[in-house]
Amino acid sequence: MNEAEFIAALRRLPLHPAARDLRDDVAVLEFGGETLVLTQDTMVEGIHYLPDQDMGDVxxxxxxxxxxxxxxxGAQPVGVLLSYSLGDATxxxxxxxxxxxxxxGVGLLGGDTVGANGPRTLSLTALGRASHTPVPSRAGAQVGDGLYVTGTLGEAMLGFEAMRDGTGGDAAAYARPMARVAEGALLAPNVSAMMxxxxxxxxxxFRMAEASEVSxxxxxxxxxxxxxxxxMECLTWGDDYELLFALxxxxxxxxxxxxxxxxxxxxFSALFVDGEPVTNPQGLGYSHR
Amino acid sequence: MNEAEFIAALRRLPLHPAARDLRDDVAVLEFGGETLVLTQDTMVEGIHYLPDQDMGDVxxxxxxxxxxxxxxxGAQPVGVLLSYSLGDATxxxxxxxxxxxxxxGVGLLGGDTVGANGPRTLSLTALGRASHTPVPSRAGAQVGDGLYVTGTLGEAMLGFEAMRDGTGGDAAAYARPMARVAEGALLAPNVSAMMxxxxxxxxxxFRMAEASEVSxxxxxxxxxxxxxxxxMECLTWGDDYELLFALxxxxxxxxxxxxxxxxxxxxFSALFVDGEPVTNPQGLGYSHR
Known part of the structure; x- marks a missing residue:
């Protein structure tokens, strides 16, 4: 069973009402009088990072x-839970x-520590508090909106290459990417879709277009x-962690x-790049997950 | 760095106020007008379960x-986030x-799916809503309280042996243990400590005694x-998932x-078993984590 089949199988399960799209790994739910945002990402040694990578950067x-x-x-981080595999360079x-x-300014809430039995797996759950409701989703883009992106794309790619080739160039955009937390909170009240x-x-x-049922x-x-x-390389390489939004x-x-x-x-297609339809997202980007 | 050293190192980090004891992998925090309880447990193939174990039981x-x-x-489960390593028997x-x-009656909220690069690692984060505040901790036992336990200890051990030896005996207590969710909610208002x-x-x-600074x-x-x-085997084998509490x-x-x-x-010791002091918790139980 591959990832797509697994996600399809999960959709048969008892789902929390907040779990609208299991590919969009962010859950948004009412709790108390506020809106809680939960996300979980996992990194596997040898898949999401290299064994010789600086573990501080990881x-x-x-x-x-x-x-x-x-x-x-648009959520403010509250805390994180860490599941850590013991190993080198702790x-x-x-x-x-x-x-x-x-x-x-985020606090560690807890987590779990396990022994490693091969390549290590590191998992983090982050808890946030929505600063604005309704919380933006990737599914809300409306015909006539403008499409925007923060920052400069491809900086992570250049950083990766500087690190790989030992050029001494600045690798920070790849090694220690910045999450656009402040920007997301400012944008949340104004955007129709964001990811x-x-x-x-x-x-x-392409994913935003599909979710929003627009082009x-x-x-x-x-x-x-x-x-x-x-x-084109800058627009198809990942790891930039900028915000894409419709306004x-x-x-x-x-x-x-x-x-x-x-x-x-x-x-005809969910995505048009310089007027040309893109019918197959294969090759458009790199799935680091 | 071993687990104890890792936990000690984590205590130097920015901690959320809810993170009182990083060994006690449950975080309790106010959110909105309610109290949120978050926990995360990870199972590694070959450490926490055997490669040939029924993945449904896992x-x-x-x-x-x-x-x-x-x-x-004493928390009511709200939902879970699953981090799943793809592999056999999905x-x-x-x-x-x-x-x-x-x-x-718990819903899947989301999570992450990753490729496996060796033994698989499965991590779950569960979110609950406290049914009573203050939320019981393992640290509250008071001198003069009675000490109680739910259920029958050792059933998981007998279940494990039945499975291992193929005796045809009932393995359910080991394979599919029950969490005492209803009992925990009923007990929470009355207990002084629970785990x-x-x-x-x-x-x-022993851990409750140490946390509560009592014997x-x-x-x-x-x-x-x-x-x-x-x-004694029944009292030192794990996996029973009963509730221990002081009343x-x-x-x-x-x-x-x-x-x-x-x-x-x-x-003289945190724990006395039939009147004999236990000074070293080594051998008292099995750490499955």
Whole structure:
């Protein structure tokens, strides 16, 4: 059974009403008088990170990738639960965890520690409090909205290459990505749809279009990229953790972001890139999950 | 770095105020006008379950062990997040997950699916709503309280042996343990301390005594056991998922439970078993975590 079959099988199970789309690994539920946002991401040694990678960076990314999921919901992080496989470089892991928790002002709530029996698996659950309801989803884009993205795409790619090739270039965008928590909270009241761009802009835009049952038309020349000579690579590489959102015409844009396209009625394809329909998301991005 | 050193290192980190004891993997925090209880347990193939074990039973135990943590807080389960490593027998896993979620009326909230790169790691986060505040902890036992336990200890051990030896005996207590959710909610308003007995009665009692800074005195003859000829084995084997609690003198006992001892002032040892002090918890139980 592959992932798609597994997700399909899970949809037969007793689901919590908050579990609308098991691929969108963020649950939003009312609790007390507030709205709670829960997300869980897992990193496997040899799949999501390399055995020789700095474990402090791995800790940072584990937390930041979960906080990015909260950011896309406009949620303020409350705390995290860590499931940790014991192994080498635990000191470095704890130091990186300290850095990222301190940076975001988030507290460790608890978790579990297990022995490793082969490649290690690290899992984090992040708990957040919605700053605005209804909480944005990837499914709300409306025809006529503008499509926007924060930041510069491809910085993680260049950072990865600098690290891989030992060029001495800045690897921080790959090694210690930033979750757009403050931006997400400012955007949440204004957007009609929002998601983070962890798997590459074009692939994630395709997913937003499918979820919203619209077509998204993207002008690649309008997309801020880290290396214009490698524009399509920048738009299909993942790990940038920027925010992709649809903004209704006339709505205020409360953060720095680039308009990269338009939400259109569902046409021949969910995604049009420089006017060309993309019918198959294969090759649009890289699934790091 | 071993588990104890890891936990000690984590205590230097930014901790959420709800994270009082990182060994006690349950976080209790105010959210909205209610009290939220979060727990996370991870099972590793080859450590917490055998590769040839029925994956439906593994799914059941993964959920039940987390719900048992909620039960010890008197919390009603709200939903679970599952981090699943793809691999063999996923159909059986999903079927077992369906059984246990339906049995407890708990919904799947979301989670993450990853590829496996060796032995599989399965992690579950369970979210509950406290039915009574203050939420019981293992730290509240008071001198003069009675010490009680629900159910019969050693049933999981006999179930494990029946499965291992293929005797055809009933293995359900081991394969599909029950979390005492209803009992926990009834007990929460009355107890001074409560915890589940996942690692063996005597080891968990030692932990309650240490956390409460008292001595617990246990009369093994008063402990309900599945096989009186193997009484000490029944009291040191884990996986029974019963509730151990301290009840103030005169407080109502709202569920069926056996009085097995007394809370005493902190003496020479945290635990006295049939009058003998236990100074070293090694050998008192089995840490399945």
């Amino acid at each position: 800790a940072w990314k584990l937390v930041a990738s979960n906080l990015s999921d909260l950011a896309a919901k 000191e470095a892991f704890v130091a990186g965890l300290e850095d990222v928790l301190a940076h975001y 983070d761009v962890s798997d590459g802009l074009l692939l994630d835009a 998204l038309s993207i002008d690649t020349a309008a997309c801020p990229v880290a290396d214009p000579a490698r524009r 209704p015409a006339g709505a205020q844009l409360p953060v720095k972001a680039a308009r990269i396209g338009t939400v259109e009625p569902l046409g | 799914a059941w135990k993964l959920v039940a062990s987390n719900l048992s943590d909620l039960a010890a807080k 159909e059986a896993f999903v079927a077992g997950l369906e059984d246990v979620l339906a049995h407890y 589940d007995v996942s690692d063996g009665l005597l080891l968990d009692a 617990l005195s246990i009369d093994t003859a008063a402990c309900p056991v599945a096989d009186p000829a193997r009484r 103030p003198a005169g407080a109502q006992l709202p569920v069926k439970a056996a009085r097995i001892g007394t809370v005493e002032p902190l003496g």
